[in-house]
Amino acid sequence: MIVDLHIHTNLGSICSQLGPDELLERAQQLGIDAVCVTEHHSHRGANKMVEYAAGSGYPVFRGVEIYTELGDMLVYGLKRETRYHLTTFEELVEMAEEDGAVIIPAHPCRGWGRQHRHPHIFPQEVLGHIVAIETHNGANTIRSNEAAAAIAEEFGLLGTGGSDAHAIWQVGKCVTVFEREIAGEEELVQELREGRFFPAYLEDLMKNAG
Numbered sequence: 001m002i003v004d005l006h007i008h009t010n011l012g013s014i015c016s017q018l019g020p021d022e023l024l025e026r027a028q029q030l031g032i033d034a035v036c037v038t039e040h041h042s043h044r045g046a047n048k049m050v051e052y053a054a055g056s057g058y059p060v061f062r063g064v065e066i067y068t069e070l071g072d073m074l075v076y077g078l079k080r081e082t083r084y085h086l087t088t089f090e091e092l093v094e095m096a097e098e099d100g101a102v103i104i105p106a107h108p109c110r111g112w113g114r115q116h117r118h119p120h121i122f123p124q125e126v127l128g129h130i131v132a133i134e135t136h137n138g139a140n141t142i143r144s145n146e147a148a149a150a151i152a153e154e155f156g157l158l159g160t161g162g163s164d165a166h167a168i169w170q171v172g173k174c175v176t177v178f179e180r181e182i183a184g185e186e187e188l189v190q191e192l193r194e195g196r197f198f199p200a201y202l203e204d205l206m207k208n209a210g
Protein backbone atom coordinates (compact mmCIF):
# COMPACT_ATOMS: atom_id res chain seq x y z
CA MET A 1 0.00 0.00 0.00
CA ILE A 2 1.50 3.30 -1.13
CA VAL A 3 1.05 6.16 1.35
CA ASP A 4 2.29 9.75 1.29
CA LEU A 5 3.02 10.20 4.99
CA HIS A 6 3.77 13.93 5.11
CA ILE A 7 1.33 16.49 3.69
CA HIS A 8 0.30 20.04 4.59
CA THR A 9 -3.03 21.43 3.39
CA ASN A 10 -4.46 24.92 3.55
CA LEU A 11 -7.05 23.60 5.99
CA GLY A 12 -4.50 23.60 8.77
CA SER A 13 -1.16 25.04 7.65
CA ILE A 14 -0.92 28.74 6.79
CA CYS A 15 2.22 27.96 4.78
CA SER A 16 0.36 25.56 2.44
CA GLN A 17 -1.49 26.35 -0.77
CA LEU A 18 -2.78 22.81 -1.15
CA GLY A 19 -6.56 22.59 -1.10
CA PRO A 20 -8.46 19.48 0.02
CA ASP A 21 -10.06 19.00 -3.40
CA GLU A 22 -6.68 19.23 -5.14
CA LEU A 23 -5.10 16.78 -2.72
CA LEU A 24 -7.77 14.12 -3.22
CA GLU A 25 -7.76 14.47 -6.97
CA ARG A 26 -3.99 14.49 -7.34
CA ALA A 27 -3.36 11.56 -4.99
CA GLN A 28 -5.83 9.39 -6.86
CA GLN A 29 -4.44 10.50 -10.21
CA LEU A 30 -0.94 9.46 -9.11
CA GLY A 31 -2.07 6.01 -8.00
CA ILE A 32 -1.23 6.57 -4.34
CA ASP A 33 -3.43 4.44 -2.08
CA ALA A 34 -3.73 6.83 0.85
CA VAL A 35 -2.44 10.11 2.21
CA CYS A 36 -1.57 11.20 5.72
CA VAL A 37 -2.13 14.86 6.56
CA THR A 38 0.48 16.22 8.98
CA GLU A 39 -0.15 19.89 9.69
CA HIS A 40 2.16 21.96 11.85
CA HIS A 41 1.34 21.51 15.54
CA SER A 42 -2.34 20.69 15.20
CA HIS A 43 -4.72 17.97 14.11
CA ARG A 44 -7.39 20.50 13.19
CA GLY A 45 -6.59 20.58 9.47
CA ALA A 46 -6.21 16.81 9.31
CA ASN A 47 -9.55 16.38 11.04
CA LYS A 48 -11.18 18.63 8.46
CA MET A 49 -9.47 16.72 5.66
CA VAL A 50 -10.71 13.38 7.02
CA GLU A 51 -14.22 14.81 7.12
CA TYR A 52 -13.87 16.23 3.63
CA ALA A 53 -12.71 12.89 2.19
CA ALA A 54 -15.22 10.76 4.08
CA GLY A 55 -17.74 10.67 1.27
CA SER A 56 -15.13 9.80 -1.35
CA GLY A 57 -14.02 6.52 0.21
CA TYR A 58 -10.39 7.58 -0.27
CA PRO A 59 -8.35 6.86 2.86
CA VAL A 60 -6.95 9.89 4.66
CA PHE A 61 -4.94 9.38 7.84
CA ARG A 62 -3.92 11.93 10.44
CA GLY A 63 -0.57 12.82 11.84
CA VAL A 64 1.03 16.00 13.09
CA GLU A 65 4.39 17.73 12.64
CA ILE A 66 5.79 19.19 15.83
CA TYR A 67 8.74 21.51 16.19
CA THR A 68 11.08 20.58 19.02
CA GLU A 69 14.57 21.68 20.02
CA LEU A 70 15.82 18.49 18.36
CA GLY A 71 14.13 19.27 15.05
CA ASP A 72 10.74 18.75 13.44
CA MET A 73 9.07 15.51 14.45
CA LEU A 74 6.29 13.69 12.62
CA VAL A 75 3.97 12.03 15.09
CA TYR A 76 1.39 9.43 14.21
CA GLY A 77 -1.28 8.25 16.62
CA LEU A 78 -1.24 11.18 19.00
CA LYS A 79 -4.69 11.33 20.56
CA ARG A 80 -4.53 14.83 21.99
CA GLU A 81 -4.33 18.32 20.56
CA THR A 82 -0.93 20.00 20.78
CA ARG A 83 0.14 23.52 21.50
CA TYR A 84 1.51 25.82 18.88
CA HIS A 85 4.58 26.94 20.77
CA LEU A 86 7.69 24.89 21.19
CA THR A 87 7.30 21.42 22.60
CA THR A 88 10.46 19.89 24.01
CA PHE A 89 11.41 16.49 22.67
CA GLU A 90 11.12 15.12 26.19
CA GLU A 91 7.54 16.40 26.50
CA LEU A 92 6.74 14.93 23.11
CA VAL A 93 8.10 11.51 24.07
CA GLU A 94 5.95 11.57 27.20
CA MET A 95 2.83 12.45 25.22
CA ALA A 96 3.57 9.85 22.58
CA GLU A 97 4.11 7.13 25.15
CA GLU A 98 0.87 7.96 26.91
CA ASP A 99 -1.09 7.99 23.67
CA GLY A 100 0.63 5.03 22.02
CA ALA A 101 1.92 7.27 19.23
CA VAL A 102 5.13 6.91 17.22
CA ILE A 103 7.71 9.60 16.46
CA ILE A 104 9.69 9.99 13.24
CA PRO A 105 12.17 12.89 12.78
CA ALA A 106 11.18 14.85 9.66
CA HIS A 107 13.87 15.76 7.13
CA PRO A 108 16.63 15.26 9.74
CA CYS A 109 19.36 16.55 7.45
CA ARG A 110 17.68 19.50 5.76
CA GLY A 111 20.19 22.23 5.34
CA TRP A 112 23.16 19.91 5.09
CA GLY A 113 25.28 20.80 2.17
CA ARG A 114 28.33 22.49 0.80
CA GLN A 115 26.89 25.96 1.41
CA HIS A 116 26.42 25.27 5.11
CA ARG A 117 29.68 25.51 6.93
CA HIS A 118 28.28 24.15 10.14
CA PRO A 119 26.32 21.01 9.43
CA HIS A 120 23.71 20.16 12.03
CA ILE A 121 24.58 17.17 14.11
CA PHE A 122 22.01 14.41 14.13
CA PRO A 123 20.69 14.47 17.70
CA GLN A 124 21.42 11.02 19.02
CA GLU A 125 19.23 11.72 22.07
CA VAL A 126 16.27 10.81 19.88
CA LEU A 127 17.49 7.24 19.42
CA GLY A 128 15.37 4.82 21.37
CA HIS A 129 12.33 7.09 21.09
CA ILE A 130 11.77 6.95 17.34
CA VAL A 131 10.60 4.17 15.03
CA ALA A 132 12.29 5.48 11.86
CA ILE A 133 13.62 8.66 10.28
CA GLU A 134 12.29 10.40 7.20
CA THR A 135 14.89 9.59 4.55
CA HIS A 136 12.76 10.52 1.54
CA ASN A 137 11.35 14.04 1.89
CA GLY A 138 9.87 15.55 -1.25
CA ALA A 139 10.86 19.09 -0.31
CA ASN A 140 14.47 18.18 0.45
CA THR A 141 17.44 18.22 -1.86
CA ILE A 142 18.68 14.79 -2.94
CA ARG A 143 21.79 15.54 -0.92
CA SER A 144 19.85 16.05 2.30
CA ASN A 145 17.88 12.87 1.70
CA GLU A 146 21.09 10.95 1.04
CA ALA A 147 22.55 12.28 4.26
CA ALA A 148 19.41 11.12 6.11
CA ALA A 149 19.67 7.69 4.49
CA ALA A 150 23.31 7.45 5.59
CA ILE A 151 22.27 8.23 9.16
CA ALA A 152 19.52 5.63 8.99
CA GLU A 153 22.08 3.09 7.91
CA GLU A 154 24.60 4.13 10.53
CA PHE A 155 22.10 3.75 13.37
CA GLY A 156 20.18 0.79 11.97
CA LEU A 157 16.99 2.82 11.53
CA LEU A 158 14.29 2.36 8.94
CA GLY A 159 13.40 5.17 6.57
CA THR A 160 10.05 6.64 5.64
CA GLY A 161 8.99 8.77 2.69
CA GLY A 162 6.59 11.68 2.46
CA SER A 163 6.23 14.58 0.07
CA ASP A 164 6.07 17.41 2.66
CA ALA A 165 3.72 18.88 0.05
CA HIS A 166 2.63 22.49 0.48
CA ALA A 167 1.26 22.69 -3.10
CA ILE A 168 -0.41 20.34 -5.56
CA TRP A 169 2.64 19.68 -7.73
CA GLN A 170 4.56 18.30 -4.74
CA VAL A 171 2.01 15.66 -3.72
CA GLY A 172 3.31 12.10 -3.84
CA LYS A 173 6.89 12.88 -4.76
CA CYS A 174 8.07 10.66 -1.91
CA VAL A 175 6.04 7.86 -0.41
CA THR A 176 6.17 4.98 2.04
CA VAL A 177 5.27 1.54 0.75
CA PHE A 178 3.60 -0.64 3.38
CA GLU A 179 3.58 -4.42 3.14
CA ARG A 180 0.02 -4.60 4.42
CA GLU A 181 -3.22 -2.81 3.70
CA ILE A 182 -3.93 -0.16 6.31
CA ALA A 183 -7.54 0.56 7.17
CA GLY A 184 -7.12 3.26 9.79
CA GLU A 185 -4.88 5.27 12.03
CA GLU A 186 -4.34 2.53 14.58
CA GLU A 187 -3.16 0.14 11.91
CA LEU A 188 -0.91 2.84 10.48
CA VAL A 189 0.76 3.27 13.86
CA GLN A 190 1.03 -0.50 14.24
CA GLU A 191 2.73 -0.95 10.87
CA LEU A 192 5.13 1.92 11.57
CA ARG A 193 5.98 0.38 14.93
CA GLU A 194 6.49 -3.06 13.40
CA GLY A 195 8.65 -1.69 10.61
CA ARG A 196 6.75 -3.26 7.72
CA PHE A 197 7.48 -0.57 5.13
CA PHE A 198 10.11 1.03 2.96
CA PRO A 199 10.55 4.55 1.58
CA ALA A 200 10.56 5.40 -2.12
CA TYR A 201 10.48 8.10 -4.73
CA LEU A 202 7.16 7.59 -6.52
CA GLU A 203 8.89 8.09 -9.85
CA ASP A 204 11.17 5.08 -9.18
CA LEU A 205 8.27 2.92 -8.07
CA MET A 206 6.37 3.65 -11.26
CA LYS A 207 9.45 3.01 -13.40
CA ASN A 208 10.01 -0.37 -11.76
CA ALA A 209 6.35 -1.23 -12.14
CA GLY A 210 6.93 -0.84 -15.87
Ligand SMILES: [Zn+2]
Nearest residue numbers: 008013015016
Ligand atom coordinates in the same frame (compact mmCIF):
# COMPACT_ATOMS: atom_id res chain seq x y z
ZN1 LIG B 1 4.77 24.19 6.35
Ligand SMILES: [Zn+2]
Nearest residue numbers: 006008065164
Ligand atom coordinates in the same frame (compact mmCIF):
# COMPACT_ATOMS: atom_id res chain seq x y z
ZN1 LIG C 1 6.30 19.30 6.90
